Amino acid sequence: MNAIGYLLVIYASCYGWQKNWRVEMKRNGLTLAIVACVLSSLAAASHAASEQVNIGYQKANIFALLKYRGTLDAAFKKEGIAVRWVEFPAGPQMLEGLNVGSIDLAATGDAPPAFAQAAKADLVYLGHSPANPKTEAIVVPSSSAIQSVKDLKGKRVALNKGSDVNYLLIAALEEAGLTYKDITPIYLPPADARAAFQKGAVDAWVIWDPYLAEVEASTGARQVRNAEGLVPHYTFYLASRKFADSQPDRAKKVLNELSDLSRWANEHQDEAAAILAQSTGLDKAIWRITLTRLPYGAERMSDSVFSQQQALADTFTRVKLLPLKVDIRSAIWSADKK
Numbered sequence: 001m002n003a004i005g006y007l008l009v010i011y012a013s014c015y016g017w018q019k020n021w022r023v024e025m026k027r028n029g030l031t032l033a034i035v036a037c038v039l040s041s042l043a044a045a046s047h048a049a050s051e052q053v054n055i056g057y058q059k060a061n062i063f064a065l066l067k068y069r070g071t072l073d074a075a076f077k078k079e080g081i082a083v084r085w086v087e088f089p090a091g092p093q094m095l096e097g098l099n100v101g102s103i104d105l106a107a108t109g110d111a112p113p114a115f116a117q118a119a120k121a122d123l124v125y126l127g128h129s130p131a132n133p134k135t136e137a138i139v140v141p142s143s144s145a146i147q148s149v150k151d152l153k154g155k156r157v158a159l160n161k162g163s164d165v166n167y168l169l170i171a172a173l174e175e176a177g178l179t180y181k182d183i184t185p186i187y188l189p190p191a192d193a194r195a196a197f198q199k200g201a202v203d204a205w206v207i208w209d210p211y212l213a214e215v216e217a218s219t220g221a222r223q224v225r226n227a228e229g230l231v232p233h234y235t236f237y238l239a240s241r242k243f244a245d246s247q248p249d250r251a252k253k254v255l256n257e258l259s260d261l262s263r264w265a266n267e268h269q270d271e272a273a274a275i276l277a278q279s280t281g282l283d284k285a286i287w288r289i290t291l292t293r294l295p296y297g298a299e300r301m302s303d304s305v306f307s308q309q310q311a312l313a314d315t316f317t318r319v320k321l322l323p324l325k326v327d328i329r330s331a332i333w334s335a336d337k338k
Contacts (some may be wrong), residue, residue: 108235
């Protein structure tokens, strides 16, 4: 409801509550009765809005699993709090939603929050998953002559710009003695990159699960290098600073539910795969492969993880994908400050 709508509601409620408002207006301008009514109405509206937690999710991430299981909704319902789930196509759009206040919480990979911080988004890091470097890789067609990262020199490599795999590609090239300028990056979202890869329009593709598992299973794509020993690859649990600082107990409850869900998913991979297959439309078998190399979990932030995330941001700044230096620790949650 817009501001005019709220004023009309307040006017109507005050008119019904105080029949002599005209007399009071003539006597004192804006009477204490009207002021009290306005404040009461605004307080009620504010209270109603606060009894809802808004969570952004993507079809393939842990919040989708949490949504479909319904355990968080049930936990909050006991407290009279509703959960509103808002679907986004990718992490950057989700964090823009976080920044403008349409959602309170989100989960993304490593790169999107660094880019959001560069754009001055007022977010905080609530926690992170275990590192999962096996879930992203550089792949080539099974018949490709490319056998190592060094062989990518002069080649066309598809990837999602500014994504977690962008960081993997930079790190892999530098490990092999190459630079980002030694390849031709072809920036495509996963669906378009998948089509270009299959048609032979690109020489290699840098991609994450479950798309990685799907292209391996469907085409026999071969991994040239995954992120093991190069970059950690986390999922980060993020919140708007306003939400995290004003409602820390609710933020902690979400982290606790993510931790409980993670234990369940790690121990019941077949059931988790069925839920995620329903969410994404990908075969359950693809999700079974993905979950064997995707450990779920929810831990609070540490100095080590902040340092790893700072290294990612500094790398993107160095290769000029980020226009400025980002201070990752400026997004520390007040509950974690020592």
